Amino acid sequence: MYGIPTDGSIVKALDRAHVFHSWSAQAQIDPLPIAGASGSYFTDYAGKRYLDFSSQLVNVNIGYQHPKLVAAIAEQAARLCTIQPSFANDARSEAARLITELAPGDLNRVFFTNGGAEATENALRMARLHTGRFKVFAAHRSYHGATAGAIAMTGEPRRWASEPGMPGVIRFFGPYLYRSAFYASTPEEECERALQHLRDLIVFEGPASVAAIILESVVGTNGVLVPPPGYLAGVRALCDEFGIVMIADEVMAGFGRCGEWFAVDHWDVTPDLITFAKGVNSGYVPLGGVLINDAINETFQSRVYPGGLTYSGHPLACGSAVASINIFKDERIVEHARELGTDVIGPELTKLAENHPSVGEVRGLGVFWAVELVRDQRTREPLVPFNASGPDAAPMGEFAAACKQRGLWPMVAGNRTHVVPPCTTSADEIREGIAILDEALEVTDRYCTA
Structure with a gap:
């Protein structure tokens, strides 16, 4: 070349x-x-x-x-390399349709980003504007990206050099039976005690100030921590009880990685927002996004959503996502x-x-x-x-x-x-x-x- x-x-x-x-x-x-x-x-x-x-x-x-995915990118490049987000675009529309069809519940809209960190940033912004609250709960063992808000929500040591960061982030311990923070000896105990820990923190922080709980459906870089049965459903119930937005970070765990389209499908749980990237098109072209439920989408029907990206829904990226999803199905x-x-x-x-x-x-x-x-x-x-x-x-x-x-x-x-x-x-x-x-x-x- x-x-x-x-x-x-x-x-x-x-x-x-x-x-x-x-x-x-x-x-x-x-x-x-x-x-x-x-x-x-x-x-x-x-x-x-x-x-x-x-x-x-x-x-x-x-x-x-993958030859079919490479060919799809070349075909899209020959037809239309780029177009700004304010236009309707065939590759973008079809990618959004396919992704929402795969998603659980009423996650019927997609805000496209260039990767997982930007998806995290926008999911948080949506949750705060939708609820009118500012606090967000994030796990100690977590990674959500390296941009300013995403690194503030990240729990692992890579966050430390960026502090002080965005205010309003509250840390909690998620379930990890092998090194239980709750002195549990069974998955059932770990689930029950982790949920009680989370409830106690919400109560002491003031439920009316909590906009969102963000967690990786299956914790990735920090240990591949699979939640015990009932844990994600318990988080969903806490969010429903206190009017909190549940954000599932599926950037690493989604699109087949856990043996389902989305990891939450293992436990039949529907978050309010799902962030995705990585496996949606295997990084052949940078792409990420936020899946949005109907209630949060409704918030922005007559109210301007104050966020955007020059390359949101880039045709090459979306074309590759369309091809990737269809290849996943066919094969x-x-x-x-x-x-x-x-x-x-x-x-x-x-x-x-x-x-x-x-x-x-x-x-x-x-x-x-x-x-x-x-x-x-x-x-x-x-x-x-x-x-x-x-x-x-x-x-x-x-x-x-x-x-x-x-x-x-x-x-x-x-x-x-x-x-x-x-x-x-x-x-x-x-x-x-x-x-x-x-x-x-x-x-x-x-x-x-x-």
């Missing part, structure tokens, strides 16, 4: 000379130049192929370079993701855990799993401390290096490795990747103290 370097050393040199990377100390990183990708694999310029157990940033749900990708979780990933990870003293817990559903690593299974001491860096994080770095050496690209977060391959990955490829994890975990086993 004209003007694009094809030599890996040049690509890397230009990157180091001119590219400023996110979440990084610039002098301490060594980006791997990637030459191409296909299916569940990507390849570097030396020809080494990696099985991707990260789906990049848990977004390449449809896999790399039964959601069903495949569900079956991978129940028939392959879950059983294989359970067997793996039995062989390694450094595995504390395996949890997940669909193609959204975490293996939590510990130094002691009895005490559950994490393999590395919370928010570890430098030498403290070395065991996880050694584990990741062992995976990469063997041709597996892992997703490592805290003291966990997440198993989040594309939803199109085959059962044999899953077994191939888990066999590599099995070998790499010998590194972490050496750190066990019991």
